[in-house]
Amino acid sequence: MYGLIGQLRTTEAGRSEVVAALLEGARDMPGNVAYLVAEDAEDPAAVWVTEVWESEAAHRASLDLPSVRAAIARARPHLTGMGMRVVTRPVASLDA
Template identity: 40%
Template sequence: MKKYGLHGNLQAVEGKGDSLADILVQASALVSDAKGCHLYMVSRDAQDKERVWVTEVWDSKEDHDQSLHMEGVQALIAQAMPLLAGQPEKGVVMEVLTGI
């Protein structure tokens, strides 16, 4: 069965990479038990301390979209937005074939 995947990064303003990463780790804890979530991985960029990568694997796009409405998720998004160095770019959508 094919899965829905997303891979993208967020660039924090100078000096806010740690704070942004902390918020995304909190988001991971919230959605990791959500329906259809197989992976919500938060990674720091080894070359850019202000860039944080997020890799997600879901059963479907619908499951992913529903996770955005879970209790607490919108509050974390609101906390993260002022830390970003510009609008977040759309991540790469992937059709996950194996690995989970």
């Protein structure tokens, strides 16, 4: 498995648009195990994305999907930069 946790920096006014774009673009991504979008509780200009993929190749392939490309284009005007990014190796999941 392959995992990513990343922070996106947004305009304060555009954060909800970025969240909506990410969630819309994340539907039906082959090889995706989990995709979680979260607003930072302390920073109104930050969004965190946690992803779990079957493989790194599946993640790379997702970036060519029309839905993902459209989501990136929709979010881009509201982004001000990238924050921290961490690659992880998921080992287990507990369903809530």
